[in-house]
Amino acid sequence: MTSTEASGVRRDPRSFKRATLLELFFDVFYVAMFAQLSMRFAADPSWGGLGQSLILLLAAWWTWSVTALATEFYDPRLRVIQIVIASTVFGVVLMACAVPGAYGDRGLLFAGAYVGLHLVRGILLVAALRRRSAHARAQRFLFWFCVSGSLWLVGGFVDPAWRAPLWAGALVIDYLAAALRYPTPLRGRVPLDQYDQLSVHFGERYQQIAILVLGELGLMATLQFGGVEYSPARTVAFLAAIAIALLFWQIYVLQTDKFVDRSAHRNPRGAARLASYVYAVLVTGVIATSAGVELVIHQPLGTTPATWLVLLVGGPVLFVLGRMGSEYVLLRLLSRSRLGWLALLVVLTPVLSALAPIFVTVVTMGVLVGITLTDMWRTRREATAQ
Structure with missing residues (x-):
């Protein structure tokens, strides 16, 4: 960490646009988190x-998105922000370690790490910040994480049968409070104008985490293929996964430069308020696909259970829908061709259930090829028209 002191609390959108090395270091730990989650999906x-x-x-995703928003709103050169990021790393590592046993003997570890990192962030910001708007913002966040944190901790203590409903309720509070701009007694909501100033840094942070989660898909496929007995069917499954x-x-990556520009200059309010939700869909799609690929590499032949179809078909559908959500929020574009390909994949799902997992993977890959070729044709036509 550096000793550089920032001139103000709020990040200046006109200042440095790249992520700090500490932010990138923080992202690296999400490779382990994503891998653990992928294996957790495949294990059960x-x-x-x-x-x-x-x-x-x-x-896990909410932890990353809230941290990214904090480093966008507050100047990451501030010592307190650097401490917040470093402390969050510890929380993320503990959460990742707890993922395999989160509904067993590690439930309290997962809940405690999740609640702890949010409370530490809130307490540090409330204690360190003196500027009125920044201080009030930190108080609102801290209040709502205290509310949801009670359910997280209770879930960690109770019988595992009650854990999922309690944690689901806590997540609803976390996501809904943010959507409503953290309405807090005596403090009100986060003013809308605080969402109107974003830097290019914000869009790049989301690009970086997206590339990491896509890399996890290739990483897990490689590790799983390297750990099983060789067969032609497994080789085909591995190549299809890559x-x-x-x-x-x-x-x-299609039109990704436009997304970064729009998030900072054209529609900062929409980007700041909706990015975490849109990317939640995209990231879920990639992790689900990664879990499905792991299952297929281990068992490429035989029947395809319905829950496997959710991963193998639902994962790519969620990914494409998440990317389409970004296009609509920032560019007001809605690709009919992508919707058509996704509808075809959904219609084929009952037929796919009668096929072996490896064929489901190949058909899904074929639909993605169709989407990619259609995107290239549409982009070329638009460039010609201009």
Whole structure:
């Protein structure tokens, strides 16, 4: 950490635009988090298991998005912000370690780490910040994390059968409070004009985490293929998984420069308020796909259970919908061709249930190829028209 002191509490949108090295270091730990979550989805692909894993994923994602918003609103050169990021690293590491046993003997560890890192952030900011608007913002966040934190901690203590409902309720509070701009007694809501100043840094932070989660898909496929007995079917499944990761990347990078520009200059309020929700869908899609790929590499042939279809088909659908959400929020674009390809994949799902997992993966890959080719054709046509 540096000793550089910032001239003010609030980040100046015209100042440095790149993420700090500490922010990038923080992101690296999410590779472990994403890997743990992917394995958690694959370890228990029952309906109940998928729901439990989704709760953990949404909690992990909320930690990242709130931290990213803090480093966008507050100047990351401030010593207190650097301490906040460093302390959050410890919380994320503990959460990642607790993921496999979060609904067993590590429930309190997961809940305690999640609540602890949010409370530490809030307390440090409230204690250190003196500027009125920044201080009030930190108080609002701290109040609502205290409210949701009680459910998280109770869930960590009670019988595991009650854990998922309590944690789901806590997540509803976390996500809904942010959507309502943290309405707090005696403090009101976060003023809308505080969402109107964003720097290019904000868009780049989301790009960086998206690339990391896409890399996790390729990483997990490689690790799983390297750890199983070789067979032609598993080789095809592995190659299809790498192809899906590359297709995800191609779909993601389309018009990405426009997204960064719009988030900072054209529609900062929409980007600041909706990015965390839109990317929650995108990240969930990638992690679900990664878990599905892990299952297929281990068992490429045989029947395809319904819950496997949720991962193998639902994952790519969520990813594309998440990317389309970004396009709509920032560019007011809605790709009909992508909707058509996704509708085709959904319509084919009953047929896919009769196929082996490897064929489901190949068909899904084919739909992604169709989306990519259609995107390229549309982009070329638009460039020609200009």
